[in-house]
Amino acid sequence: MRILVVDDLRTNAKLLEHMLKNKATVLTVLSGQEAIDICGSTEFDVILMDIMMPGMDGMETAIRIKENGFKGRVIFVTAYREFADPSMSDGIILKPVDQEVLMRKVFING
Template sequence: MKTLIVDDKQLAARQLADVVSNIDEQTTVEIALSADEALEKLEDESFDVVFLDIEMPQVDGFECALRIKEKWPVTNIVFVTGHPAYALEAHGLFPSGFLLKPATEADVREVLAHLRNPVAREDRGMRVQCFGNFEVFIDGKPARFERSKTKELLAYLIDRRGAFCTMGELVAVLWDDGRDTTSRRTQVRTFIHDLRTTLSQAGAEDVLVRARGAAAIKRDAVNCDYYDFLKADLAAVNQYHGEYMAQYSWAEITTAWLSSATYL
């Protein structure tokens, strides 16, 4: 996401930029200290969201918003002001949000979760989707697994959130018939080898962690909607509609927990 902060007061602009950066470390944040500077930046590059101070000299936020909406209609405009009285006039311009100074991180998260024009996330590297069916995307395209159980193995490790899983546990999950045989443990090792190869091709070889007779994933290295949900990311919370790794019966316990979880 690319964000532009427009405020003639540099300190206020920096403070809001820090809040936005804390919410999404991958976002690009730029600052303009006047409406004219903001419009020049928009001529040179596109922005997903513009946080626009209303009270500025020469060209105020309302006039700047009108110019932005005329030339870049899909750009999200969020008005920022220290005066609640501006809310009604701002509403008439149909912005994506309205923030009162000083805006808290919770306020900004709420606005970003309900933007009028959805922001497409950049699909670079590996992304894991748990809501609905379990899927893995590499550079925006579905990952190809040599075996379906290799994909299920990864799904289970994701579900375990970084906890080490023994060979016996993985055999029980992948076959679900109570038979723990030497041949099946050998197959699990083959699946782990396949998984390591797939992750390496995605540039995500550090995601898989091995120990003697066990495997896990490095949770902090995974871009995943489920993990974003656990961090109370509002966009991820809004993406959950009651289905989690729907193709796997062992995921029903986590599904039940997700459906009962509430974030205020």
């Protein structure tokens, strides 16, 4: 399984990468534009995306990635559930991330 982690805070992105690295191939990027760019050349099964990012937020990024043909799952990872539109994603994981919840959302429900 190939997973893209999108979070403007490097420590958050690396934490998710560390939690997943033994079960999947994980790539991290730090902005919505980087996510759009990498999805143009690399296929992913799942994108784990922060919502609150400077510039392009996670919801706008998800819309643009899907418009470009992404067929995998987008799961928002956020501390701000009230900003997450469930219709725009395949799930929501609340920060701080619980590893058991992460594994269940990424691998069991997928």
